[in-house]
Amino acid sequence: MVLSSANLPNITENSPLIGESSFHTLDDLYQRREKEVVFLLAKHILEQYFRDEDGRGEPKVWYFPQLLKIVQSWIDSGHVEFKDGCRLQLLLLSEYAYTAAEKVYRAIVAGTGAVERLKLILDANAPIGSSANIDFETTRNVYRTSPKKCHVNYIAIDSGWEAKMAQALEMMPEVRAYVKNEGLNLRIPYTAAGHEHNYIPDFLVRVDMGEAEPLNLIIEVTGIHDAGKEAKADTMRSLWIPGVNALGTLGRWDYIEILDPWDAQTSIRRMINQIKMTEKA
Numbered sequence: 001m002v003l004s005s006a007n008l009p010n011i012t013e014n015s016p017l018i019g020e021s022s023f024h025t026l027d028d029l030y031q032r033r034e035k036e037v038v039f040l041l042a043k044h045i046l047e048q049y050f051r052d053e054d055g056r057g058e059p060k061v062w063y064f065p066q067l068l069k070i071v072q073s074w075i076d077s078g079h080v081e082f083k084d085g086c087r088l089q090l091l092l093l094s095e096y097a098y099t100a101a102e103k104v105y106r107a108i109v110a111g112t113g114a115v116e117r118l119k120l121i122l123d124a125n126a127p128i129g130s131s132a133n134i135d136f137e138t139t140r141n142v143y144r145t146s147p148k149k150c151h152v153n154y155i156a157i158d159s160g161w162e163a164k165m166a167q168a169l170e171m172m173p174e175v176r177a178y179v180k181n182e183g184l185n186l187r188i189p190y191t192a193a194g195h196e197h198n199y200i201p202d203f204l205v206r207v208d209m210g211e212a213e214p215l216n217l218i219i220e221v222t223g224i225h226d227a228g229k230e231a232k233a234d235t236m237r238s239l240w241i242p243g244v245n246a247l248g249t250l251g252r253w254d255y256i257e258i259l260d261p262w263d264a265q266t267s268i269r270r271m272i273n274q275i276k277m278t279e280k281a
Contacts, residue, residue, distance in 0.1 A: 001100055003090045004083035029089050037091045038075065042067040044101035045108075074104050102191055102231065110238040120243035126185065134183040146170045155180045161221055161261040162202075168264040169205060174272065176214050178205040190235035192228055199232045201255075207272060215275070216253045217268070221261055233257055 015021040045067050050060045091100050131151040142154040143163040149170045157163050169178045180203055187198040203219040222229055236255040244253045256271050258264045
């Protein structure tokens with residue numbers, strides 16, 4: 001996690017029409033003890049993520065000492081980076097505090113075997129989606145898909161990379177089928193800076209792994225990384241993918257970020273080989 005004055009100024013000048021200017025700094029905040037940071041983050045994690053089974057009951061307070069140690073270890077291990085003039089006490093501010101708590105929680109799930117206890121909650125109104133139900137009109141440019149690979153005859157194009165991504169998938173013999181996630185209504189809930197959002201990934205692909213059961217691969221084509229994209233990717237890898245696989249009724253799933261659509265085939269094949277090597281080991 002990077003603490004930088006790019007998001008929060010260290011010095012603010014208040015210059016009234018009449019009278020002298022005054023300068024305000026974060027010195028008062030920086031005078032507070034670092035232990036307060038550890039306590040606050042552990043408290044956020046406990047209250048947000050470690051409650052009774054329904055998620056609405058009382059916090060599981062017996063986890064609090066463990067959470068204190070984990071947060072302290074996260075800080076001591078150098079996972080917080082400071083830009084010019086910034087200090088750890090910035091994590092006492094609510095937006096930073098919630099972001100840090102989210103990061104630590106996702107690391108806890110990924111690193112402790114808790115994925116086996118993740119519970120995926122399907123949409124009660126439409127638990128299972130299908131490309132057979134995609135039907136909408138658009139004024140955007142479209143890409144005509146290959147009927148051998150895609151059930152939807154056109155893909156609405158928002159940018160040039162979407163057509164390139166579809167073309168790359170159609171040229172891969174490993175791809176059994178694909179669809180753009182538009183009108184399919186696959187939404188992944190996630191939190192960023194303490195606020196709830198829905199993430200709509202770009203493509204869903206069924207990949208032939210040399211077995212009867214294909215791999216359901218979610219593809220996100222991304223560019224510059226920011227806090228929002230990082231939260232989406234972390235949620236997919238540490239929560240949603242383990243959760244849907246633990247459910248056991250919707251097949252195997254995985255997730256990949258494509259940084260360059262013009263090299264997507266190489267990235268996907270590299271991932272397929274890594275999965276096969278892991279399974280053999």
